[in-house]
Amino acid sequence: MTGSPPEDRPGPGIIGRRLVQFFLDEMLVFVPMLLLAVLVIVLFHPSGLVSLLPFLKVVVYTMLALDLVGLWFVTTWWPYRHGGQTPAMRWLRLRVVMLDGSHPSLRLFLVRQVLMLIDGFAWGLAGVVVMLCTRRRQRFGDVVARTVVVRVSKRSPADSPVDSMDEAAFPGPDGYLGAVAGPELALGRADVRLDGGQRNHE
Template identity: 75%
Template sequence: MSGSGTGRGIVGRRVVQAVLDEMLVMVPMLLLAIAVIWLFHPRGVALLGFLKVVVYTMLALDFVGLWFVNTWWPYRHGGQTPAMRWLRLRVVTVDGRHPPLSVFLVRELMMMVDGFAWGLVGIVVMLVTRRRQRFGDVVARTVVERVPKSAGQAAFPGPDGDLGAVARPELALGRTDVRLDGGQ
C-alpha cells in the first residue's frame, strides 16, 4: 500500500463519492424514464402495467450503469470512478498495484453486503477496519487511497486521452521564429 491517506477523513470522501457515482448513473435513467412515460404512456387500465415495465427497465439499466461505473471504468482509468477522480481517490491492491478486472468485479458484487441498510454496513465496516476498508475491499484485498494533488493533473483527460495535450510545452512556446503576424 502506498500509504497516502487512509485516515477517518477518507470515509466521508468515500460516502460522497458513492453518492456522486450513483447520481451520475441514476439521474440520466430517471430523466429517460420520465421522458418515456410522458411521451408513450397509454390511457386507462394499461397505465399501471406500462409503469411497471418502465420501472423494471430503469432498474436493470441502473444495474448495468453501476456495473460500468464501478467496475469497468476504474479498471480502465487507473482505479478511479469519475467521482473518485473529482475527489482524488483511487482503488489499489493492498501492495499498491493497479487491480485486475476480477478484483473490481468482486468489489462490486460485495456491494450487496456493503450497501445493506442504505450503505450503513459499509460505513460501519470502514470505520472499524484499520485501513478504512469496506467489506468488498477486505474480500478483494484492496484499499481506497487519496491521490496527492498534482499541479499538472487536469480534472479531465485531454483530447489525446492523456492528462496533457502537449508533451513538451517548451517546444510549442519557445520557438522564436514563429510570429502571430505571419512575418519571419
Template identity: 70%
Template sequence: MTGSRPGLGVVGRRLAQFLLDEMLVFVPMLLLAIAVVWLFHPHGVALLTFLKIVFYTMLALDLVGQWFVNAWWPYRHGGQTPAMRWLRLRVVTLEGTHPSLAAFVVRELLMVVDGFAWGLTGIGVMLATRRRQRFGDVVARTVVVHVPRGRDGLGESADQAAFPGPDGDFGAVAGPQLALGRADVGLDRGHRHHE
C-alpha cells in the same frame, strides 16, 4: 506503514464519492424514465402495466450503469470512477498496483453487503478496519487512497509514479510500504523468516 489507523476523513470522502457516482447513473435513468412515461404512456388500464415495464427496464439499466461506473470504468481509467477522479481518490491493490477487472467486479458485487441497512454495514466495516476498507475492499484485497495534486492524470508526465504517495488522512501509501507483511497475507506458510 505505521500502526496508526487512517483518519475518519476518508470515510466522509468515500461516502461523497459513492453518492456522486450513484447520482451519475441514477439521475439520467430517472430523466429517461420520466421522458418515456410522458411521451409514450397508454391510456386506461394498460397504464399500470406500462409503468411496471418502465420501472423494471430502468432498474435493469441502472444495474448495468452501476457495473459500468464502478467496475469497468475504474478498471480502464487508472482505478478511478468519475467521482473518484473529482475527489482525487483511487483504488489500488494492497501492494499498490492497479487492480484486475475481477477485483473491481468483486468490489461491485459485494456492494450488496456493504449497502445493507442503507449503507450502514459498509460504513461500520470502514470504521472497523485499519485501512478504512469496506467489505468489498477487504475481499478484493484493495484499498482506496488519496491522489496528490499533479498525479491525477491531468498533466502527469510519463515518468511520474502511477500511484499516489503517502497521505496522513488516508494512512495508505503506494509501493512496498502499503504491502502487508508475509504473515498478514499468509505467505509465511512453509517459508522461514529472514530477519
C-alpha cells in the same frame, strides 16, 4: 502499474469522501435513467388507467435494470480502464489500489461491486462500520478483494507528466523530481585523464 504499498491507517476523513463519491457515482447513473423514464412515460403512455399501470411497471423495471448495468459500468469497468478511479473518484482525488500498490484486475473490481450487497446493508451503514473497524478503512468488499481506497495527491502543471503518486504511498522513482541526469558529466572543453592531466578535444 505497480506502486508502493499504502500506509497502514489512513485518516477517518477518507470515509466521508468515499460516501460522497458513492453518492455522486450513483447520481451519475440514476439521474439520466430517471430522465429517460420520464421521457418514455410522457411520449408513449397509453390512455386509460388499466393500460397505464402495467406500462409504468415495465418502465420502472426496465429503468432499474438499466441502472444496475450503468452502475456496474461506472464502478467496475470504468475504474479498471481508468487507473482505479470512477468519475467521482477522479473529482474527489480517490483511487482503488491493491495492498501492494498495484492496479486491481477486472475480476477484483467485480468482486468489490458484488459485495456491495453486504456493504450496502442498512443504507450503507454496514460498510461504514466495517471501514471504521479496519486498519486501512476498507469495506468488506475491499477486505475480500485485498484492495484499499487511497487519496491522490494534487499535481501542479509543472509536475512530471507521469501520473501522480498517491498520498498514502511512497513516491516512486522520478515521480516528482523531473528528468534524471544523464550518465555524462559536462567538463567544458577538456576531459580529465586518469593521470590527472588534461587532454584537449580534437
